[in-house]
Amino acid sequence: MSLLVITVGLFSLGLYGVLTRRDLVAILASIEVMLGAATLLLVGLAAAGTPMGTHEGAVEATGVMVIVLAAAEAAIGLALVISVARRFKTTRVDELAEVKG
Amino acid sequence: MAAFLDLGWLVVLLPMLLAVVVALFGRVLGRFTPAVAILAPLWVLAYGVLSLVEGLHDAPRSGSVEWLTVGAADSLTVGWAVDGLTAVMLVVVGLVAALVVLFSVGYMHGENGLPRYFASLCLFTAAMSMLVVADGLVGLFIGWELVGACSYLLIGFWFTRPAAAKAAVKAFLTTRVGDVGLLLALALLWREVGDLSYAGLFAAAPSLAPATVTGASLLLLVGAIGKSAQFPLQIWLPDAMEGPTPVSALIHAATMVAAGVFLIARTWPLFSLSPDALAMTLAVGGLTAIGAAAAALVQTDIKKVLAYSTISQLGFMFAALGVGAWGAAVFHLVTHAAFKALLFLGSGSVIHGSGTQELEEMGGLFRKMPVTGVTWLIGAGALAGLPPLAGFFSKDEILHDVALAEPVWAILLFGASLMTAFYVARTTRLAFFDAYRGDGHPHEGGWSMRLPLIALATLAAAVGFAGAWLAETIGAHHGSLDLRVAAASTLLAVLGLLAGWKVAGAGHPGLKQPRLAALADLMRQGWGADRLVERVLLAPVASASQFLYRFVDRQAVDGIAEGTAPFARRVGRAFSSLQSGDAQWYATMLGAGAVALLAVVSYIGRGL
Numbered sequence: 259m260s261l262l263v264i265t266v267g268l269f270s271l272g273l274y275g276v277l278t279r280r281d282l283v284a285i286l287a288s289i290e291v292m293l294g295a296a297t298l299l300l301v302g303l304a305a306a307g308t309p310m311g312t313h314e315g316a317v318e319a320t321g322v323m324v325i326v327l328a329a330a331e332a333a334i335g336l337a338l339v340i341s342v343a344r345r346f347k348t349t350r351v352d353e354l355a356e357v358k359g
Numbered sequence: 360m361a362a363f364l365d366l367g368w369l370v371v372l373l374p375m376l377l378a379v380v381v382a383l384f385g386r387v388l389g390r391f392t393p394a395v396a397i398l399a400p401l402w403v404l405a406y407g408v409l410s411l412v413e414g415l416h417d418a419p420r421s422g423s424v425e426w427l428t429v430g431a432a433d434s435l436t437v438g439w440a441v442d443g444l445t446a447v448m449l450v451v452v453g454l455v456a457a458l459v460v461l462f463s464v465g466y467m468h469g470e471n472g473l474p475r476y477f478a479s480l481c482l483f484t485a486a487m488s489m490l491v492v493a494d495g496l497v498g499l500f501i502g503w504e505l506v507g508a509c510s511y512l513l514i515g516f517w518f519t520r521p522a523a524a525k526a527a528v529k530a531f532l533t534t535r536v537g538d539v540g541l542l543l544a545l546a547l548l549w550r551e552v553g554d555l556s557y558a559g560l561f562a563a564a565p566s567l568a569p570a571t572v573t574g575a576s577l578l579l580l581v582g583a584i585g586k587s588a589q590f591p592l593q594i595w596l597p598d599a600m601e602g603p604t605p606v607s608a609l610i611h612a613a614t615m616v617a618a619g620v621f622l623i624a625r626t627w628p629l630f631s632l633s634p635d636a637l638a639m640t641l642a643v644g645g646l647t648a649i650g651a652a653a654a655a656l657v658q659t660d661i662k663k664v665l666a667y668s669t670i671s672q673l674g675f676m677f678a679a680l681g682v683g684a685w686g687a688a689v690f691h692l693v694t695h696a697a698f699k700a701l702l703f704l705g706s707g708s709v710i711h712g713s714g715t716q717e718l719e720e721m722g723g724l725f726r727k728m729p730v731t732g733v734t735w736l737i738g739a740g741a742l743a744g745l746p747p748l749a750g751f752f753s754k755d756e757i758l759h760d761v762a763l764a765e766p767v768w769a770i771l772l773f774g775a776s777l778m779t780a781f782y783v784a785r786t787t788r789l790a791f792f793d794a795y796r797g798d799g800h801p802h803e804g805g806w807s808m809r810l811p812l813i814a815l816a817t818l819a820a821a822v823g824f825a826g827a828w829l830a831e832t833i834g835a836h837h838g839s840l841d842l843r844v845a846a847a848s849t850l851l852a853v854l855g856l857l858a859g860w861k862v863a864g865a866g867h868p869g870l871k872q873p874r875l876a877a878l879a880d881l882m883r884q885g886w887g888a889d890r891l892v893e894r895v896l897l898a899p900v901a902s903a904s905q906f907l908y909r910f911v912d913r914q915a916v917d918g919i920a921e922g923t924a925p926f927a928r929r930v931g932r933a934f935s936s937l938q939s940g941d942a943q944w945y946a947t948m949l950g951a952g953a954v955a956l957l958a959v960v961s962y963i964g965r966g967l
Binding site for chain 1: 943
């Protein structure tokens with residue numbers, strides 16, 4: 259039970275960050291928090307042994323994959339941020355409103 | 360000849376075909392249009408005459424086809440059957456229609472839309488023949504509706520005149536009230552008997568429940584009242600005078616309006632089983648006879664006099680039916696067809712010659728239009744009931760039969776015939792005698808107008824002697840002439856004529872009294888029946904319609920229909936503020952939506 263509370267709380271914190279931060283780097287960091295929350299949930303559930311059934315190894319593998327994906331995402335995301343920062347001289351999303359309809 | 364008579368359907372189909380031919384090729388036929396059109400009534404006349412000559416007593420000719428199969432066993436047949444009554448009616452219809460077509464050649468000369476006119480007359484002939492030769496109520500009903508439609512077409516012949524268009528609609532709608540009664544009678548009889556042919560109906564009639572017989576008879580009576588312009592559905596006939604005068608002579612005097620009388624005479628074996636329906640018929644006929652005669656006393660339009668006179672005379676026929684004297688009713692129908700068609704055509708000749716319908720603008724026409732004058736006098740004498748003209752014999756038979764059965768109503772009818780003589784004399788003097796008051800040059804019409812007048816005048820003088828033969832032909836009882844009734848009615852006729860003559864010469868001295876003048880005004884407007892209908896029926900319907908229009912239609916229906924676009928626009932504008940272009944705001948909404956969805960799902964699925 260506490261596992262669920264902790265992961266949902268962590269996920270919500272990350273989401274809150276994504277929604278409220280105005281700086282691209284901070285948003286990326288918040289996404290990392292959310293991914294961390296998801297990984298934690300996967301690993302925690304695997305450790306508890308329920309309710310995923312017999313393939314605990316598959317769950318752990320998924321957790322590892324999420325970490326890898328998070329790393330890749332962070333790499334691409336940060337590269338994009340650098341590119342944006344070079345071009346617009348800012349990383350604040352509310353100033354990056356070129357495609358606003 | 361027998362082979363000819365076996366082709367009963369042709370008596371309907373050929374006039375119908377001619378109607379189509381005249382309507383389609385009238386322009387090509389040009390002035391030969393009437394010559395083609397007159398073939399329709401002549402055909403009907405020939406068929407009727409030959410049927411009478413052949414003799415009808417042995418076996419009535421008939422034929423029928425199955426029209427519809429209803430349910431598993433019942434089938435609806437339409438067919439024709441010719442017996443004495445049918446043959447007599449065919450002769451009346453064919454003869455009057457032929458003379459009217461002939462008269463129209465002169466009367467309608469130079470009018471626009473003559474193919475339409477003559478085609479309508481042909482169609483009317485076909486419809487009236489259908490009504491008459493049908494072997495059951497289904498065929499009769501088809502003819503019944505068709506004559507109503509033709510009446511509508513011909514009253515509204517001059518449809519560019521608003522009064523004519525209105526009158527046509529009024530006639531159609533008012534008779535429609537009666538038609539509903541007839542249709543309900545058909546439905547009731549179909550449910551109870553399962554056969555609408557006369558033979559089947561009359562065979563089953565004695566074993567029906569009395570309530571059924573009375574109900575069916577009363578519904579038939581409602582139909583007859585509508586068609587024959589009896590009280591309380593009489594209001595359409597005076598307005599129907601907006602149509603061309605030959606049409607008034609044919610449809611609104613001689614044939615179609617008599618269809619109500621024919622209907623009751625035809626269904627007599629059923630009708631006679633219901634004393635209540637008979638009493639109702641007598642009451643309707645008696646009231647109509649005297650009420651309409653009173654209204655005719657004070658009319659100023661020559662055609663309106665004749666219209667009210669027709670209503671009144673039809674009332675006489677209904678009264679005769681009400682006391683069981685259906686033979687006398689049919690006899691009066693035949694004589695009335697002759698002399699009233701004559702009077703209408705005479706009035707048409709007067710209108711054609713003097714260019715007005717107002718009695719006040721006539722006078723002295725006897726000298727200027729001698730043929731019309733003499734024939735009018737014969738028709739007028741027949742209508743007033745002077746011996747030995749036709750109306751005397753038939754009206755006398757009615758008075759006699761009613762006097763024997765219901766003396767109280769007979770007194771009413773005697774009063775009505777006194778009034779009849781009065782308005783006849785008044786109209787005759789105003790139109791034909793004294794000095795000419797108009798400013799035109801009245802002249803006699805051509806031969807095509809004089810010939811029908813002479814032919815009908817001959818009939819109006821002679822046909823009264825055919826009473827015994829007619830009764831034998833149609834299989835009804837013929838009462839011998841009762842000298843006391845004859846003397847009384849003749850005396851009343853002479854008295855009425857003298858009084859009417861005197862009053863017409865004096866120029867209504869009594870009407871200077873305001874109360875009498877007010878009464879005369881009321882009577883002139885047909886006892887205010889139109890106004891009553893307006894107040895009681897039309898005004899509530901009109902205000903209900905206004906309500907429906909203003910609130911239900913304009914606000915509710917139109918409001919919904921017209922409101923959809925502004926509604927969509929407003930909703931769109933309201934939601935457009937959500938689309939700010941701020942991706943984080945979208946994500947917030949997404950998150951909120953997901954949470955809401957989760958909440959809902961977990962709330963619904965909480966018990967699982």
